[in-house]
Amino acid sequence: MNTNASRNLLTMSILAALLASPAYAQGNGGAAAANDPGASAQSPTEASSTDQAGTNNGVKLQNVTVTAQRRKELVEKVPMSITTLDNAQLQSMNATRVDDMKFVVPNIVIEQNTALNSGMKVFMRGVGQDDSIFTADPGVALYINDVYIPRANGALLSLYDIERIEVLRGPQGTLYGRNATGGAIRYITRKPDGEESLTLETTLGDLGRRDLRLNYSTRIGKDIDVSAAVMSSNRAGYIHDLTDDRMVNNSHINAIRTTFTMPVGDSTYATLNLDYLRDTSGATFAVPVKFDANGKVVPALGNFYETRSEMPGYNFLRQFGAAFTTDTDFGAFSLRNILSARGMDNELHEDLDGTERVRYGLYQNQKERAYSYEAQLSSQLSGPFSWVGGFYASRETNSQPTRNDIFVTGATNYISQQDHAYALYWQGNYAFTDRLKLTAGVRYSTEKKDFQVV
Numbered sequence: 001m002n003t004n005a006s007r008n009l010l011t012m013s014i015l016a017a018l019l020a021s022p023a024y025a026q027g028n029g030g031a032a033a034a035n036d037p038g039a040s041a042q043s044p045t046e047a048s049s050t051d052q053a054g055t056n057n058g059v060k061l062q063n064v065t066v067t068a069q070r071r072k073e074l075v076e077k078v079p080m081s082i083t084t085l086d087n088a089q090l091q092s093m094n095a096t097r098v099d100d101m102k103f104v105v106p107n108i109v110i111e112q113n114t115a116l117n118s119g120m121k122v123f124m125r126g127v128g129q130d131d132s133i134f135t136a137d138p139g140v141a142l143y144i145n146d147v148y149i150p151r152a153n154g155a156l157l158s159l160y161d162i163e164r165i166e167v168l169r170g171p172q173g174t175l176y177g178r179n180a181t182g183g184a185i186r187y188i189t190r191k192p193d194g195e196e197s198l199t200l201e202t203t204l205g206d207l208g209r210r211d212l213r214l215n216y217s218t219r220i221g222k223d224i225d226v227s228a229a230v231m232s233s234n235r236a237g238y239i240h241d242l243t244d245d246r247m248v249n250n251s252h253i254n255a256i257r258t259t260f261t262m263p264v265g266d267s268t269y270a271t272l273n274l275d276y277l278r279d280t281s282g283a284t285f286a287v288p289v290k291f292d293a294n295g296k297v298v299p300a301l302g303n304f305y306e307t308r309s310e311m312p313g314y315n316f317l318r319q320f321g322a323a324f325t326t327d328t329d330f331g332a333f334s335l336r337n338i339l340s341a342r343g344m345d346n347e348l349h350e351d352l353d354g355t356e357r358v359r360y361g362l363y364q365n366q367k368e369r370a371y372s373y374e375a376q377l378s379s380q381l382s383g384p385f386s387w388v389g390g391f392y393a394s395r396e397t398n399s400q401p402t403r404n405d406i407f408v409t410g411a412t413n414y415i416s417q418q419d420h421a422y423a424l425y426w427q428g429n430y431a432f433t434d435r436l437k438l439t440a441g442v443r444y445s446t447e448k449k450d451f452q453v454v
Contacts, residue, residue, distance in 0.1 A: 127182030161229030283313025288354030
């Protein structure tokens, strides 16, 4: 097998659309408005990108609405550094994971976490965290549909069934909490719109690459809109383990996400999101390097696609979540309630030294469960003054047997932690003119952690 094949990757994409309808058909506006009196014609709870013809020589400008400040606003009106990528832009980039955004988003570094296939290492404006242990909190907050993802393990998400991604650079402490010192990343999935559609996308390539993305949406009965998305990503290994004559660093990920939306009464709209992911990619093996006579880093075994290892290694990750959201229009203000439960199991045994001797190996088996509730109030009256406030509560439990093998097989430590967090926040904006706006906010947070090592 040519181990340099990944440098000359040839990818063939096949798109098939059956019973497809435009994502934002003009005729769907009435249905959307009927489902949610307080929503726009494009989406009941989240706004999307629409093209609007400009007046400058026929150039088409994009009118993009975001919810970075917990309310729908035009992106050019948001007083912060923000980058928004919709589904069409991500597809044109051939982006398949969250870390692919690093090629177009400024001031950000996103890489695979050390030793973890699906762990995310993210730094924004120099602020971030590379440690995967649950006692280390991230410096950049990650959200899926307004649900906070507290750990690095499992945070390197695959991109499928997505409406847009919002990247907020700089401290976001008022609305997003202390774990958003560097910024925040908001992963917003698509919602069904009542139209029946089926879309299939496959990608085939060398190194045994076989990717599949399937999206289906329909309406059940009179009011219940349903969508389901399936994702499968597979690739053979590209690193040659000389010890056992095998290819390592492969990828095998399967995931499913379903969404149900329906009106409740005259002014409330409810959304239920369910997701499940299974990653059996196997262990990630390091490639040994050394310094040559000129002080340059070079591969110790001749090239960067060969390694040695004293262990078979393994990595298994299972991730699942449920989120129930209600949006109620009270006229002068709106109320959003977000109730979520998430879990993750990740067991791995990694060789991190690139030799067939015991120098540095890592074993850990993390089990994480997280529950949260958030209530958001947003003003809806026209005028120069607008505001948003909320309450947040979460409970997280982690347990993780961990063993570090440094030159010899080490002892296993049993680490556990319980985390309870609560917060109140409020932010107001007053527009003196079209070009001058004053923003003020306050947040009170309290957190308690119980930590144990045996």
